[in-house]
Amino acid sequence: MQPFFLQGTVKPAVPFDKDADATALYEAMAGFGTDEDAINAILTKRSNNQRQEIKEAFKTKYTQDLVDSLKDELSGDYRKTVKALMDEPAVMIARCLNNLCQCGGDKMEIGLLEIIYPLSATDVLGIAAIYKETFSTVLHEDVSKSDTGPFKDVILNILVGERSSSIRVDTAAANDDADFFFKTKPEDWQLPNERVETLFGRASISQLRQTFTQADAANNLSLEKVMQDSKMDETQKAAFTVIFKSMCQPLGFYVDSLYWAMKGLGTDDDKLIRIVVGRSEIDLASIKKMFKEKYPTTTLAAMVEDDTSGDYKNVLIGIINADAAPTPAPTTT
Structure with missing residues (x-):
């Protein structure tokens, strides 16, 4: 039975300061090396509308395109996931x-x-x-x-x-x-x-x-x-x-799609990214719950942990567990 009330994992940050987030992202990419944890902490805990506001604030403050800056700093499936998060x-x-x-x-x-x-x-x-x-x-x-x-x-x-x-x-x-x-x-x-x-x-x-x-x-x-x-x-x-x-x-469709994207040899990363990012504000929390009910020996997060690695794994887990513990948004002083 399809649940009547569906929940996503990603919700708008409250309070929210687009300028503080833009500054934090700039600093995460400035100088030698990149602070991927700082990038994930912001992007996985902001709604898509808020990410669009951050993108505009970044452009205004630094005269640079945020997505281009992120793409220059990141690589592989991690870059694909961050790009998907930044797209409308x-x-x-x-x-x-x-x-x-x-x-x-x-x-x-x-x-x-x-x-x-x-x-x-x-x-x-x-x-x-x-x-x-x-x-x-x-x-x-x-x-x-x-x-x-x-x-x-x-x-x-x-x-x-x-x-x-x-x-x-x-x-x-x-x-x-x-x-x-x-x-x-x-x-x-x-x-x-x-x-x-x-x-x-x-x-x-x-x-x-x-x-x-x-x-x-x-x-x-x-x-x-x-x-x-x-x-x-x-x-x-x-x-x-x-x-x-x-x-x-409909919900079971996404549950099974995620399961079979990771089950067996190899991972369908494009499908995994598309569903995790695309359903994050719609019904990913409900998908996560049904996933555990249908496949009781594992969880969505556990399968992602086993099938992915590094910053790519961390950003996906950040989205999947975005509803677990709210991260306070940085504020300007």
Whole structure:
């Protein structure tokens, strides 16, 4: 059951002094060496809006761009994480989408679905506008050039605004579509399939949730479980899993995404950074709680500790545990 009240870990610092923070960050980078702990202590304990104010204060006081200064001082996945923290949320998502368009392949299509499928139609169009402003290219055109997978048309329909934004559910249509999933084999859901493509690319989030919930009830088993036990193509299974889970279990979707980003050999650092930073002010505290409930032998923080290292680890842990012990903001005297 999705919790009604969701909580992030990162909240606005109170009191907050943008000039004092700008000075502290400047001093952390001045001279020989960099005080990464000081950088983390500020950036992981300020809301995104506050970070934007710090960025402006830094520019005014030192006539330097704060993000450029940080990038010059930092490296690797640590630099990626700090850059994500300093971007406005929609810009961060636009950068993630652009990176996926550069890589192509199956990873691109699953990554695109993971990012855009949980978003409302309005949010997607807003991100598409930011994408054009940031990269001077059109998001759906970049995707069209790079994506050759079976879910390409579903993704493009969402990106160009074909997904309904209605909160009203067409009960008859939901019953009919649920009946389709109940009476057919998962192998017959696979794309290309005009009926499934239309539903996935055009139906509202409310409509999809009602359809999948009714199909689950008819099967007395989740569509995801029915599909996983089938002979469906593995790549399509991964895409269907994103769609089913992000609609029916939004919080669980992020819990599992984080778990599998770190489980096994290697770490999907791009996904880890995107979710930890992107959900930090929305529902990361709730994700952290559900993570422990679903995977009782570990915690989100413990897995991050095991899978990352150095300043990269410290900044991620700082975000994950930002709700644990408030850090007083520096004040000017």
